[in-house]
Amino acid sequence: MGVTRRVFLAQGGMATMTLAMRQAISQAAPAIHESKERTQLNARSLALFVDPLPLPEIIQPSGHRPSPDNPTVRLPYYRVPMRQFETKIHRDLKPTRLWGYGATSPGPTFETRSGQGLLVEWANDLPSSHLLPIDHSIHGAEADKPDVRAVVHLHGAKAPPDSDGYPENWFVPGKSAVCYYPNRQDAAMLWYHDHALGINRLNVFAGLVGAFFVRDEFEDSLNLPRGEYEIPLVIYDRLFDLEGQLNYPVSGDAKSPWVPEVFGDAILINGKLFPYLEVQPRKYRFRVLNGANGRSFHLTLNNAQSPPPQAFHQIGTDQGLLSAPVALQRLSLAPAERADLIVDFSSSAGSNVNLKNDNLDVMQFRVAAKGPRDESALPQTLRPVPKILESSAVKTRMLSLVEIDDLVQRPVKMLLNNTHWSMPVTENPVLDSVEIWNLINTTDDAHPIHLHLVKFQILDRRAFNIAAYWMHNEITYKGPAMPPEPGEAGWKDTVRADPGMVTRIIVRFEGFTGRYVWHCHVLEHEDNEMMRPFDVVAR
Secondary structure, eight states, X not given: OOOOOOEEOSTTOOOOOOHHHHHHHHHHSTTOOTTOTTTBOOXXXXXXXXXXXXXXXXXXXXXXXXXXSOTTSEEEEEEEEEEEEEEOSSTTSOOEEEEEETTBSSOOBEEEETTOOEEEEEEEOOOSSOSSOOOTTSTTOOTTSOSOOBOEEEETOOOOGGGSOOTTOOBOTTOEEEEEEOOOSOSEEEEEEEOOTTTHHHHHHHTOEEEEEEEOHHHHTTOOOOGGGEEEEEEEEEXXXXXXXXXXXXXXXXXXXOOSOXXXXXXXETTEESEEEEEOSSEEEEEEEEOOSSOOEXXXXXXXXXXXXXXXXXXXXXXXXXXEEEEESOEEEOTTOEEEEEEEOGGGTTSEEEEEETTEEEEEEEEOSOOOOOOOOOOSOOOOOOOOOGGGEEEEEXXXXXXXXXXXXXXXXXXXXXXXXXXXXXXXXXXXXXXXXXEEEOSSSOEEEEESSOOEEEEEEEEBOHHHHHHHSOOOBOSOOBOOOGGGSSOBSEEEEOTTEEEEEEXXXXXXOEEEEEEESSHHHHTTTOEEEEEEBOO
């Protein structure tokens, strides 16, 4: 492992602001972003809570086809087209042109059962010209590539490699790809989104996201809120121009328009700005996904009659249920992370409860004065989460997170293990083996790191001396190891690697052999080299 660091190559170069600082500035001064302040819509000028919260439709199969595992078994078959469409994201705006699965954004929701596989044909019915500015200097997005390309990744799925959405397996308008999802995993909220190399950030910003639920008998037995009392909340931020159209920022350099992060003042939930939802005075289950390109959310619930944040419970994370509920007043979610929440509105009967991000309103719950009897439960114990023993690990990897800022030659490079996408594979875990990955973050930003195929557990985070690491290529710790937060103490597929910290995760590589990827889920980073392939190999 070579010495790695954030590097500034031009004389007098100054360190950039951290991700959190940039997010805070974009939230406090939402009308100013890059050079677009005169053409950008100020979302905070719009009326709050005038549109009802949309609920994505549940998709139904259009037939059955033979299973790839056993041709005598026929599986549900779905065909999902990706299309350009227009929709009103707010009562007072003109229709916005978006891309979506099934001509909606978020796309239709999949409801599936553990162990019951299905087939999805993802069809590219998009136009031949892109909605957003492409940077042809980015790897995988060179000028000889078609402007419009797509491939779908079911995030969190234990899927065979040819159905995982490998970034180079994109297909153009008029083409499609059939993916097999065995669903041999515990109940969890997964999500599907574009994964095309070099333009993933643009395709997702355009609207290519959707939710996918796996259910199982254990979850059914817990008597959690269900049906109309279980609601998906897909949260993401966007920028819009004065005509209500997507306004993706650029650097100002026509040859290299890529920007390192995108933060919008318009926070949408299920595709609407500042929606409201009418609820009963009872328990609800909310399945929350951070679908933003780069923004982390810090969510609280506030009753207008009682200013302190209202308590709620987290019962699950990325890959399913926690071992026990965790009481919270504030939920933090990095991009791609999910949280399974129980909110009890019984103490707020007849009043309004606002969902806030960093103290700014983003949604309102209107609680009825009376409602039917609540028969659901909040169990004291949930699903057991057996710990993977560190002693079972057959390999420990030291993997650096690096940002190289060349102020002469743009763009900035984001690297994993100081290695580019196209270099030979350096991670090749053996099927059914356990490894510990040490994510050594030498940058000023928190990076949400996602591993395809697998679920894992967070062991700890520990501050280290970055300067000593640069000089001697050794880890010198500055304090004790910190265990994962209570809401992270379950099965994860995305982990927040904090700046100046070594974040340790323990992973069992099970399910399939073949080529997968791991990457930062800040999509602007992922599109600019912060993604690497790994090979799961047979024993």
